[in-house]
Amino acid sequence: MSESTEKKMVRLRSSDGEVFEVEESVAKVAKTLQDMLEEDCADAVIPITCVRAPILTKVIDYCKDQVMISSSSSTTNNPNERTEQERKAWGQKFMEGVDSSTLCELLVASNFLNIEGLLNLGVDKMVSMIQGKYPQEIRDMFNVVNDFTPEEEEEIRNQNAWAFERDPYYKKRSSSK
Amino acid sequence: MERLPADALYEIFVHLSLPEILLGRSVCKLFHRTLTSPPFLGLLRPLPLLAIRGHVSPLPALHVLDPRESRWLRFSLDFLASPSASPVAASLGLLYLWVDSSESSQRSLAVCNPLTRRFRLLPPLGSAWARHGTVLVSGRRVLVLSELAVISLAGPEGPWQKFSSNLASKPRSPTVIGDSVFALCDVGSPWRSQWKLFWCRLSQLGRTHLWAPLERQDWNDVFDILKRPRLVPGVGNSILMIGGLKSSFALNSPCSTILIMLLDLETLKWDERAGGGWKAFGGMAMDSSEVFYLMLASLLCPDSDAIWGQKKLLHCFYDCVMDELKRLWKL
Numbered sequence: 001m002s003e004s005t006e007k008k009m010v011r012l013r014s015s016d017g018e019v020f021e022v023e024e025s026v027a028k029v030a031k032t033l034q035d036m037l038e039e040d041c042a043d044a045v046i047p048i049t050c051v052r053a054p055i056l057t058k059v060i061d062y063c064k065d066q067v068m069i070s071s072s073s074s075t076t077n078n079p080n081e082r083t084e085q086e087r088k089a090w091g092q093k094f095m096e097g098v099d100s101s102t103l104c105e106l107l108v109a110s111n112f113l114n115i116e117g118l119l120n121l122g123v124d125k126m127v128s129m130i131q132g133k134y135p136q137e138i139r140d141m142f143n144v145v146n147d148f149t150p151e152e153e154e155e156i157r158n159q160n161a162w163a164f165e166r167d168p169y170y171k172k173r174s175s176s177k
Numbered sequence: 178m179e180r181l182p183a184d185a186l187y188e189i190f191v192h193l194s195l196p197e198i199l200l201g202r203s204v205c206k207l208f209h210r211t212l213t214s215p216p217f218l219g220l221l222r223p224l225p226l227l228a229i230r231g232h233v234s235p236l237p238a239l240h241v242l243d244p245r246e247s248r249w250l251r252f253s254l255d256f257l258a259s260p261s262a263s264p265v266a267a268s269l270g271l272l273y274l275w276v277d278s279s280e281s282s283q284r285s286l287a288v289c290n291p292l293t294r295r296f297r298l299l300p301p302l303g304s305a306w307a308r309h310g311t312v313l314v315s316g317r318r319v320l321v322l323s324e325l326a327v328i329s330l331a332g333p334e335g336p337w338q339k340f341s342s343n344l345a346s347k348p349r350s351p352t353v354i355g356d357s358v359f360a361l362c363d364v365g366s367p368w369r370s371q372w373k374l375f376w377c378r379l380s381q382l383g384r385t386h387l388w389a390p391l392e393r394q395d396w397n398d399v400f401d402i403l404k405r406p407r408l409v410p411g412v413g414n415s416i417l418m419i420g421g422l423k424s425s426f427a428l429n430s431p432c433s434t435i436l437i438m439l440l441d442l443e444t445l446k447w448d449e450r451a452g453g454g455w456k457a458f459g460g461m462a463m464d465s466s467e468v469f470y471l472m473l474a475s476l477l478c479p480d481s482d483a484i485w486g487q488k489k490l491l492h493c494f495y496d497c498v499m500d501e502l503k504r505l506w507k508l
Binding site: 104105107108111119122123124126127130131132133134135138139142143144145146147148153156157159160 | 178179180181182184185188189192193197199200201202203204205206207208209253294
């Protein structure tokens, strides 16, 4: 991108009313915004109704980074270009410290804005958080309310208990509750 | 979590193992709905199944292989509205079984999905078919074979289409390799069985002489040395034939060894498998599990070499398979 041309800016408003001004190229990382901008149906300020400001900040950080990689990838010996491994490490670092509720909001945002890369990062993080956990641990982590009646829960447990009856680890864990 | 779109939840859980999916179902109603929904289950790869006829209970024990964790999970079939059931085939994660209805004396063919705990009766068959037919499932196609005819289920609701057949006796352990069905057929006398290999193409079910024998002069006595032979698909274009080694000519004498023969369908040459020579299978020693494993791996995951050698897979259901084989081969 040439420095001499003036960069077109786009304004985004989060659900809690904060307005963010970003370069058009950054906004276009989100497929949903790209479609709106290309069809020219975007208003002066685009409302992102389901995303709060702290989450939108994180989303914009991600988009900025994507623009930085792609804008310089055409030049040779690009210092920003990443190997697969570096990309993975960057993704992990980007998601580091993201708690479970932020993660859920990020997933909702990247799904709504249609940002595949961020959605994948979020899914990977979510998978690593759920892996090896038991139902109560998952509920605690994501503040999910157990809305089964005791009878319903018992029935589902019985249906699935078969699958684990030969697994000593599961027996130990479930009997200690 | 409740705000997450269904697609995102599918995407998350599709990356988790089967035990984690099953546990996830008991987190809350939303998870339960998501993880039992057809779109989600459609994203999972069909799971290898192994059903073993019940000895203790009239319902069979069903084992499902979770390829991600390389371990077997046991599933309950208590959702079948039937006092007893006998598994006959599995394909693409679905199990096919004969079920006895409590009202009538005739049994019906049913298909069930252990993950959704749903089952469905297939269109009724005549009583002769239900008594004597051999069931074969290739992909979603259901066939019932007898010496006189092959019937094929055209769609999920039927009807059964009938094609005449030309075998001397009921085909035994029919196996699909590619587009062809291979089966063993007893062409001997009532006093002495004589096994022969037959084959037909699934695409040519309407043909007059459906089955053709597959034989070579240099095969010699390959069928004479095995007692109660069974076919299972081998890796690639090959068939495994497994049976007890005939130890004497006495009728119903017990076998002490199991022999596994491999027929390469390209070269039409037989080869002994399982480490050269006769493999002693007497007793219950764990070191015989290699033989076992070869058979099970080829039976369950014909296209997977990767899990070969992982004995732990076997440990989980060693006992019940043992029971079944002891019964089958009178070990």
